[in-house]
């Protein structure tokens with residue numbers, strides 16, 4: 001799928017910006033602070049109703065304004081589409097092909113997007129929560145019910161933790177007061193793990209292959225889903241539920257001591273290794289960058305297979321830290337995707353020179369030249 005135009009009104013520093021994209025590759029060039037990342041953020045937001053940097057809706061409204069409005073038009077295999085997003089007074093309204101969506105999750109599977117940025121090294125350097133978030137975002141773009149399951153799981157977890165805290169204070173808990181929460185936690189948790197398992201089964205081999213391609217075969221990456229329940233490979237929901245239930249019983253004493261739930265998908269991780277060693281502990285800067293890029297490309301591949309179309313790619317300054325060979329390999333990899341948007345500060349950067357792209361010059365949130 002591809003985006004053919006974008007209108008941004010009062011979105012961060014973009015007061016009124018209208019851009020038309022007719023090319024596969026679109027390059028945004030501008031000085032620091034010009035608004036390049038904001039344009040990429042607007043594109044991403046239109047596709048999934050969420051900021052790639054995790055910003056709150058209110059932070060996206062231009063300072064001094066009381067709303068923002070975004071409009072995007074594009075083409076899919078099924079035909080043209082139009083998507084709009086408005087945030088005013090803390091209220092969000094999303095429209096798709098002229099219909100106001102009752103739930104944001106109705107956007108799932110309509111238009112897909114993958115974002116790559118320098119921030120992505122958090123994925124491999126950061127705590128497990130970063131990798132769970134990565135997986136959750138990937139899975140929720142291909143499954144409408146996944147987000148709902150996650151929310152229900154989180155709510156159950158909070159309630160269960162509250163019971164555990166009370167138990168800690170009062171020096172004990174009767175099994176009956178935890179049981180209803182245990183059953184909900186187990187049934188939702190097992191379903192979440194099943195979804196994560198199957199997503200990782202598809203995503204991991206692709207990401208591993210892409211890492212190899214990026215590094216010209218000089219080193220190799222390993223990627224495994226490491227859940228706290230099950231072994232991460234092909235276990236059924238029932239098997240997972242049984243194991244989860246057993247683990248809860250076994251850790252109950254420790255859970256009461258700590259006042260929190262110690263097993264379950266909220267504790268899962270993805271283990272990443274390069275050259276057989278844990279990347280988080282031993283990886284070089286370039287290995288972290290390449291692994292993060294490979295994970296994102298793996299995510300894109302997953303979306304492509306499930307949605308049957310290429311997601312839109314937004315890339316924010318990802319080339320600047322890569323060595324010449326890796327940058328060249330990334331250019332080649334990107335050639336095969338239907339549409340990409342890139343931001344760079346320099347018109348003589350590798351991506352500006354090597355990718356045949358339509359260029360957009362930005363200054364103070366405005367388009368100055370094509």
Ligand SMILES: Nc1ncnc2c1ncn2[C@@H]1O[C@H](COP(=O)(O)OP(=O)(O)OP(=O)(O)O)[C@@H](O)[C@H]1O
Pocket residue numbers: 011012013014030031032033034035036037038039059060061062063343345
């Ligand atoms: N809510 C907001 N309202 C108005 N301006 C904002 C808002 N949020 C951020 N900005 C401003 O938008 C400007 C452009 O930000 P952006 O991140 O898009 O720059 P950039 O072109 O990507 O720069 P860099 O090359 O440094 O990454 C910044 O100066 C920032 O302060």
Ligand SMILES: [Mg+2]
Pocket residue numbers: 036037038316343
């Ligand atoms: Mg930027």
